[in-house]
Amino acid sequence: MERLNPQSRRDAYGSKINRDHSPVLVYGVPWLSILLGSMTPLLPIIAPAPVVPPFALMIMLAWRVLRPGLLPLWAGFPLGLFDDLFSGQPFGSAILLFSLTLIALELIDLRFPWRVFWQDWLTSALIIAIYLVAAALLSGTPVGLLHASVILPQLLLSIALFPIFTRMVALLDRLRLLRVRRLG
Amino acid sequence: MAPPAHRSGSNKRAQLGLFAGYVIAGTGALIGAALLMISLWRPETFQGLRSMASDLTAPAGQAGAAGRVESRSIFEAIAGYYDAGSRNAELEREIAVARVRLAEAEALEQENERLKAVLELASGDAETVTTARLIGSTSSSTRRFAYLSAGSAEGVKVGMPVTSPMGLVGRVLETGASSSRVLLLTDQESMVPVRRASDDVIAFAEGRADGSLRLRLINLGINPLEEGDVFVTSGAGGLFRPGIAVAVVTEITEDGGIAQLLSNPAATDIVIVEPIWQERVLQAMQEPVLADPSAD
Numbered sequence: 001m002e003r004l005n006p007q008s009r010r011d012a013y014g015s016k017i018n019r020d021h022s023p024v025l026v027y028g029v030p031w032l033s034i035l036l037g038s039m040t041p042l043l044p045i046i047a048p049a050p051v052v053p054p055f056a057l058m059i060m061l062a063w064r065v066l067r068p069g070l071l072p073l074w075a076g077f078p079l080g081l082f083d084d085l086f087s088g089q090p091f092g093s094a095i096l097l098f099s100l101t102l103i104a105l106e107l108i109d110l111r112f113p114w115r116v117f118w119q120d121w122l123t124s125a126l127i128i129a130i131y132l133v134a135a136a137l138l139s140g141t142p143v144g145l146l147h148a149s150v151i152l153p154q155l156l157l158s159i160a161l162f163p164i165f166t167r168m169v170a171l172l173d174r175l176r177l178l179r180v181r182r183l184g
Numbered sequence: 185m186a187p188p189a190h191r192s193g194s195n196k197r198a199q200l201g202l203f204a205g206y207v208i209a210g211t212g213a214l215i216g217a218a219l220l221m222i223s224l225w226r227p228e229t230f231q232g233l234r235s236m237a238s239d240l241t242a243p244a245g246q247a248g249a250a251g252r253v254e255s256r257s258i259f260e261a262i263a264g265y266y267d268a269g270s271r272n273a274e275l276e277r278e279i280a281v282a283r284v285r286l287a288e289a290e291a292l293e294q295e296n297e298r299l300k301a302v303l304e305l306a307s308g309d310a311e312t313v314t315t316a317r318l319i320g321s322t323s324s325s326t327r328r329f330a331y332l333s334a335g336s337a338e339g340v341k342v343g344m345p346v347t348s349p350m351g352l353v354g355r356v357l358e359t360g361a362s363s364s365r366v367l368l369l370t371d372q373e374s375m376v377p378v379r380r381a382s383d384d385v386i387a388f389a390e391g392r393a394d395g396s397l398r399l400r401l402i403n404l405g406i407n408p409l410e411e412g413d414v415f416v417t418s419g420a421g422g423l424f425r426p427g428i429a430v431a432v433v434t435e436i437t438e439d440g441g442i443a444q445l446l447s448n449p450a451a452t453d454i455v456i457v458e459p460i461w462q463e464r465v466l467q468a469m470q471e472p473v474l475a476d477p478s479a480d
Contacts, residue, residue: 040324042244044245044320048368048370048395048450049394050324053324073205074209076212077209088329089325091219092219092221093216103209103213139326139327141372150326150393
C-alpha cells in the first residue's frame with residue numbers, strides 16, 4: 001500500500017497508524033486562543049480611542065463557526081470572566097454578553113442548521129455590532145451620539161477582519177487536531 | 185458550511201443534557217448581569233481580582249512596551265508612510281511656531297521667577313514618586329484605562345497624577361503590587377480643572393471617548409477661547425499640581441471648546457508618577473464635615 005501511495009496511511013493531521021489526537025491540544029487550543037485574545041489590552045498599543053476589535057469575542061465566534069459543538073454552552077461564563085479582568089469594562093459585562101452570544105448562536109444553529117460562510121459572517125457581524133453597542137451602554141459612562149462616531153470605525157474594522165480570524169482559527173484547528181499522541 | 189452539530193432527536197438523555205446546557209449557560213448570564221450591576225453600583229468591588237490579574241501579566245506587557253519606544257501607535261505608523269511629505273511641511277511650520285512660543289515661554293519663566301522671588305515662594309521641581317512604563321491600554325473598550333508597570337511596591341497610591349514630559353496623562357485609579365491602572369484623561373469619567381496658560385480663564389477638561397477633551401468654561405458669557413490656546417492644570421481640587429500642560433484647543437463650541445491632548449498616551453513611553461499635590465486638603469475634603477468626636 002505504501003509503495004503505491006506513501007500518503008495512504010496519513011491524513012492532514014499526520015500518521016494514522018499508532019498516533020492519535022492529544023486531548024490537551026484538542027480542548028486546550030480553542031480556550032487558550034480565546035484567553036490570549038482577551039489579553040490584547042496588554043499589547044503595547046496605547047490608544048486614545050477604542051480602535052482595536054474585540055479579539056476574544058471574534059476568536060470565540062470564529063471557533064463557533066468552524067466547530068459548532070466544540071465550546072460548551074456555558075463557556076461564556078469563564079471566558080467572559082477572564083475578559084473582564086483586562087478589558088476595562090465593568091466587571092460582569094463580558095460574562096453577560098459572552099454567555100448571551102453563545103446562547104444566541106445555539107438558537108440560530110437550531111433554526112438554520114445548514115449555512116454558508118457569508119451567512120455566518122452576517123450573523124457574526126450582527127453579534128459584534130450588538131456587542132460593541134451593548135458594551136458601550138454598559139460601560140458606566142454617559143452615552144451620547146459621540147459614541148456612534150467612536151464605535152463605527154471599530155465595528156467596520158472588526159467586520160472586515162472577521163474572515164481573517166476564521167482563517168487563523170482554521171490554522172489553529174489544524175494544530176489542534178495534529179496526531180501527536182503515541183498509542184501503545 | 186456548518187454541519188448539524190447535535191440533533192438530540194428522541195434520545196431523552198441527550199435532550200436532558202441539551203436542556204441542562206441551556207440552564208447552566210442562562211445561569212452564567214444571570215450571574216454576569218448580577219456582577220455587572222454590582223460593579224456599576226460600586227466600581228471598586230472587583231479591584232483586587234483585576235489588580236492580581238494585571239500584576240501577573242505585567243511582565244509580558246512590559247517586554248512589549250520596551251519595543252514601543254520609537255513607534256507612536258500602529259495606525260499612526262502606517263499612516264505616516266502615506267502623508268510623510270505633507271507632514272514634513274506641517275512639522276516645519278510647527279517648529280517655526282514653536283520657536284516663537286519657546287521664546288515667549290522663556291520670557292514668561294523669567295517673569296515667573298521674578299514674581300516668585302517677590303512672593304518668596306520655593307520654586308523647586310516637581311517631586312517624583314517613581315518613573316514607569318505604560319504597558320497597555322483598554323484599546324477595545326469605550327472606557328479609557330492604561331496599565332502602568334509600577335504598583336504599591338514602588339509607592340504608587342490611588343489618585344496620584346501620571347505625567348509625561350509632554351504633559352498630563354491621567355491619574356492612578358487602582359494599584360496592584362507591581363502594576364496599576366491609570367484613568368486616562370480621555371475617559372469620560374475623567375475631569376480635570378484647567379486654566380488657560382496665558383491668563384486665568386478657568387474650565388473643566390472632560391474626557392470624550394474619541395481621544396479628545398471637552399473644555400467647559402466655568403464662567404459663562406462670551407466665549408473667550410481661540411483655536412491654539414493651551415490649557416494647563418489649575419491646581420484646583422488639590423489633586424494635580426498647577427501648571428502641567430493638558431491640551432490645546434482645536435475647535436470652539438458654545439460653552440467652551442474641543443481640545444486635543446498635548447501628551448498623547450500613544451506616543452508616551454516613560455511616565456512619571458507624581459505625589460498628590462495637596463494630600464491633606466483632599467483628605468480633609470473627604471472626611472465628613474461633622475465628624476463624631478467620640479469615634480476617635
